[in-house]
Amino acid sequence: xxxxxxxxxxxxxxxxxxxxxxxxxxxxxxxxxxxxxxxxxxxxxxxxxxxxxxxxxxxxxxxxxxxxxxxxxxxxxxxxxxxxxxxxxxxxxxxxxxxxxxxxxxxxxxxxxxxxxxxxxxxxxxxxxxxxxxxxxxxxxxxxxxxxxxxxxxxxxxxxxx
Amino acid sequence: xxxxxxxxxxxxxxxxxxxxxxxxxxxxxxxxxxxxxxxxxxxxxxxxxxxxxxxxxxxxxxxxxxxxxxxxxxxxxxxxxxxxxxxxxxxxxxxxxxxxxxxxxxxxxxxxxxxxxxxxxxxxxxxxxxxxxxxxxxxxxxxxxxxxxxxxxxxxxxxxxxxxxxxxxxxxxxxxxxxxxxxxxxxxxxxxxxxxxxxxxxxxxxxxxxxxxxxxxxxxxxxxxxxxxxxxxxxxxxxxxxxxxxxxxxxxxxxxxxxxxxxxxxxxxxxxxxxxxxxxxxxxxxxxxxxxxxxxxxxxxxxxxxxxxxxxxxxxxxxxxxxxxxxxxxxxxxxxxxxxxxxxxxxxxxxxxxxxxxxxxxxxxxxxxxxxxxxxxxxxxxxxxxxxxxxxxxxxxxxxxxxxxxxxxxxxxxxxxxxxxxxxxxxxxxxxxxxxxxxxxxxxxxxxxxxxxxxxxxxxxxxxxxxxxxxxxxxxxxxxxxxx
Numbered sequence: 150x151x152x153x154x155x156x157x158x159x160x161x162x163x164x165x166x167x168x169x170x171x172x173x174x175x176x177x178x179x180x181x182x183x184x185x186x187x188x189x190x191x192x193x194x195x196x197x198x199x200x201x202x203x204x205x206x207x208x209x210x211x212x213x214x215x216x217x218x219x220x221x222x223x224x225x226x227x228x229x230x231x232x233x234x235x236x237x238x239x240x241x242x243x244x245x246x247x248x249x250x251x252x253x254x255x256x257x258x259x260x261x262x263x264x265x266x267x268x269x270x271x272x273x274x275x276x277x278x279x280x281x282x283x284x285x286x287x288x289x290x291x292x293x294x295x296x297x298x299x300x301x302x303x304x305x306x307x308x309x310x311x
Numbered sequence: 312x313x314x315x316x317x318x319x320x321x322x323x324x325x326x327x328x329x330x331x332x333x334x335x336x337x338x339x340x341x342x343x344x345x346x347x348x349x350x351x352x353x354x355x356x357x358x359x360x361x362x363x364x365x366x367x368x369x370x371x372x373x374x375x376x377x378x379x380x381x382x383x384x385x386x387x388x389x390x391x392x393x394x395x396x397x398x399x400x401x402x403x404x405x406x407x408x409x410x411x412x413x414x415x416x417x418x419x420x421x422x423x424x425x426x427x428x429x430x431x432x433x434x435x436x437x438x439x440x441x442x443x444x445x446x447x448x449x450x451x452x453x454x455x456x457x458x459x460x461x462x463x464x465x466x467x468x469x470x471x472x473x474x475x476x477x478x479x480x481x482x483x484x485x486x487x488x489x490x491x492x493x494x495x496x497x498x499x500x501x502x503x504x505x506x507x508x509x510x511x512x513x514x515x516x517x518x519x520x521x522x523x524x525x526x527x528x529x530x531x532x533x534x535x536x537x538x539x540x541x542x543x544x545x546x547x548x549x550x551x552x553x554x555x556x557x558x559x560x561x562x563x564x565x566x567x568x569x570x571x572x573x574x575x576x577x578x579x580x581x582x583x584x585x586x587x588x589x590x591x592x593x594x595x596x597x598x599x600x601x602x603x604x605x606x607x608x609x610x611x612x613x614x615x616x617x618x619x620x621x622x623x624x625x626x627x628x629x630x631x632x633x634x635x636x637x638x639x640x641x642x643x644x645x646x647x648x649x650x651x652x653x654x655x656x657x658x659x660x661x662x663x664x665x666x667x668x669x670x671x672x673x674x675x676x677x678x679x680x681x682x683x684x685x686x687x688x689x690x691x692x693x694x695x696x697x698x699x700x701x702x703x704x705x706x707x708x709x710x711x712x713x714x715x716x717x718x719x720x721x722x723x724x725x726x727x728x729x730x731x732x733x734x735x736x737x738x739x740x741x742x743x744x745x746x747x748x749x750x751x752x753x754x755x756x757x758x759x760x761x762x763x764x765x766x767x768x769x770x771x772x773x774x775x776x777x778x779x780x781x782x783x784x785x786x787x788x789x790x791x792x793x794x795x
Binding site: 160163164177178204208215216235240244245264268271295299 | 578761780784
């Protein structure tokens, strides 16, 4: 595992996608092995929080979309207000079936602005989070047209018109 | 519909109404003779009766669509949208050439030109749009078009995830639009005849079907990838059966290309010409990258899935099992339908003979965009190209050739079928549900390959029962601010 993570740490634009094949395979092979999956998740989170290139972080987010648990939520949520990482964090968070994700997304709305906030609204809609309805209802009346339209679309997904 | 803060006005190149009026004022100085064609005489379609269309995407596939639209007397192309200025200009020139007489006669003003498709959709004088963009745009644009009240003809596969395909179906139904999936082979009389023959029991009980699914190396092993071989590594990633995420090196964005709009809902990445520049003489350059395309599904499988699921009677449903070769049940990935029929994916037609021994060695199997169907009484292909429809034994083929199996589709091709349905409001040959199910079969295949194991699928609920991990792969987050 350490060697695979070392390879991942050097991955950058123009990097050899083939070097990640063994990590791809390890993750697939561990599907029915919660212990190994947990080890992989923690190792990925460690790399994600280190000084690595954007493609490495993106690769990790793609893998966490597949295997991430509540253990990943705080780290990913911390990326939601980072313009470079926010979309990638949502890529993972949107797929993780844990209620703590919705809590984290709702909390992040207060600190996110502009297009990053819109992205969080979109993810809350895709996750059909009923607890987001009051916040989204408020945003639906925002002067920011992009935000208000996103909130309206999210509300339609959470509570489709009859 | 998503909006961005982009300065749309600076991108828009539409000839303004004032310019248009200026031209007509000059024309009005001479006596105006309205040609018969404009009045609807002589079999021509009066302008008021023409279907007003826009084309979104003028790459290689878009060029083919535009040519078809410009040759259709019942259609008038009012607008083009393309994020690449060079391609947009080429499209405008094609429109100007095709409509030269109308322009000279004052019966056609100008073709609207857009970089941002939302501006095209905002026009209330356009009835429908043809979408010929990279795959990751298909569902979002189709949904937004439906919301804007436009009928849609969309290239296949119509989605890059099962969830967005289902949302597309909902949007088309909710807004009462006419949607055609761009799988034109289904409208071919010979393919229709073969499928109907199978559906009517011509082969007896069907036991198995076969279609193609190759590794990525057939695409990324090509010469144009050599420039990025260090990144793509075809020797390794070419062994995958599914498109991958790649971190191709950054290249300068060509003048006139709005790369941000090209990316749209996909995760941001630097420009690289491998995504964007057409691989002459092929098409769909982006399809090897999972953010933009669906690999073999884009290349041929979504056509084959449409045709085969039609032949098997599952065009509005799907398989109940994806059987991975690792399970040992079959040597290649196999889809099992509720009635027990098996759809085996093969890497070449020879595997139908040598691996599955399903047809005689002398069977002529070639072509693509369909497959081989085997039943109690014999076998039949549903392929286009190559030798066309072949089958055996000879007694069965004699029956197959009987004129009573002719399928009367009228004189309409796939586009023509859509035009007709726009007028009648009937369902086209490959409507939204059919297109969604054809694309879904490719997505299911990719999920099984990526997870490396067999999967159960509930085609009614569109979930993997009791499989939380596979269910995570039904959808993907979009880059902000885009949503559907």
